[in-house]
Amino acid sequence: MSEIQGFEQLKKYIEESDNIVFFGGAGVSTESGVPDFRSVDGLYHQHFKYPPETMLSHSFYVHHKKDFYDFYRQKLLAPNNGPNAAHKKLAQWEQEGKLKAVITQNIDGLHQAAGSKNVLELHGSVLRNYCESCHEFYDLDYVADMKNADKDGIPVCKKCGSPIKPDVVLYEEGLDMNVMQKAVEAITAADVLIIGGTSLVVYPAAGLIDYYRGNKLVLVNRDSTARDGVADLIVKGSIGEIFSRLP
DSSP: OOOOTTHHHHHHHHHHOSOEEEEEOTHHHHTTTOOOSSSTTSGGGSOOSSOHHHHTBHHHHHHOHHHHHHHIIIIIOOTTOOOOHHHHHHHHHHHTTOEEEEEESOOSOHHHHHTOOOEEETTEEEEEEEETTTOOEEOHHHHHOGGGBOTTSOBBOTTTOOBEEEEEOOBTSOOOHHHHHHHHHHHHHOSEEEEESOOSOSTTGGGGGGGOOSSOEEEEESSOOTTGGGOSEEEESOHHHHHHTOO
16 A cells, blocks of 8 residues: 555554544544545535435424435434444454543444444434434434334324434534533543544534643544644545555
8 A cells, every 4th residue: 555644643642642532523423434524525516306405404394304314314313334344443443442532423323333432412413312302212224214204204203203303413503512511521632632523614523622621632534624734743545545555
């Protein structure tokens, strides 16, 4: 494989630290076949009846549940997608006591599938779903199965018949402040902060970088990000390939 600029320095950071925090975005999961939003092939560049950011808004969910679930099932549920090398390496580091937390903007649950335990999901998870009325819990399989939906394709509670809502943060909704606080605490205390697979343009999540107090801020991404200027180390390339070569 070709030499990756900055790789040896990143490897040194990893080998010498037992207080690493990873903050990741959509690019971590694209190599598992999960579509992102902003890349050339991302959801924002595909043609739908409504713009993706509209269909993933709270008001659209409330008023157009049928269209919401048509899009949600087609584009955001990927029950057969497995974790890639990046997910697996992070889980390995946690098991070795080197990694203290994974902070993710993704909702696919692939970090947990790889074995990570301390995962802070800023935008929720497709794995968790709740009845709007009685708050009964339902997993991804229940929501994905059309047998559990009404005539419009909206999954309904088997106890009370009310619609089920995914535990994901839609546009117009606020983030879970408990999760945000834990993310702030982890980043503030980190020795090494690795940020991967995110363009760092979605706030308030992108603002978490400002809580880092160390001098080993690493950006791992295919393209330049909005915060390259504050990084101590930039490693460009495929996050799966880069992480697969790390100790």
